[in-house]
């Protein structure tokens with residue numbers, strides 16, 4: 001019995017060793033010792049694991065709830081975007097803060113390159129054409145660093161292969177659930193992306209993506225296997241920071257309130 005209580009005390013000593021770096025190798029009083037201390041002595045012990053720097057920067061919000069450290073990607077014009085096919089001005093429509101795909105004009109990408117980001121984006125499917133089903137119903141997509149697609153699709157009552165539905169890492173990872181609101185309603189994506197790292201031609205760590213759709217988790221720190229390919233497996237293509245790309249899949253999908261934060 002005595003042996004057991006000694007073991008228990010030892011476990012307690014271990015369990016109160018603090019994770020804070022300066023205290024990680026120090027020892028702390030066990031519960032029995034703490035119980036005998038004064039309040040001031042216990043507070044002094046507690047203070048040993050308080051870390052006071054760095055102090056996180058303060059973020060405020062505008063009327064649209066955009067954080068003050070975000071980069072807005074939709075303003076009064078489309079100057080943050082370029083047409084992928086010729087590098088010229090983006091030919092998509094912009095009206096009252098809502099950008100809509102001009103079918104046939106091609107994909108658009110940001111002027112600026114990005115690495116790790118937190119992305120907020122709202123999208124809306126136009127009325128569903130009953131003749132269009134599956135992948136043909138209001139398809140677009142967000143290509144992280146131009147290479148890795150988080151699918152945009154009108155997945156409301158619209159079966160398709162699940163690794164191609166809304167919120168899929170296209171042709172790689174099926175979303176955890178289908179959180180698509182009815183056609184015509186605005187859909188909200190919040191995406192956290194960690195870019196893959198390369199050392200020359202070798203990938204030294206994969207990319208990861210977390211996707212929330214209308215506040216619901218679809219991708220939970222999902223490993224990105226490689227480039228998005230329609231036909232064939234993902235490929236490894238070394239790259240650095242790169243633009244965000246939006247897909248023209250021939251449907252008049254709309255976007256609003258696009259912003260990102262560099263991580």
Ligand code: MG
Nearest residue numbers: 139140141152
């Ligand atoms: Mg797509």
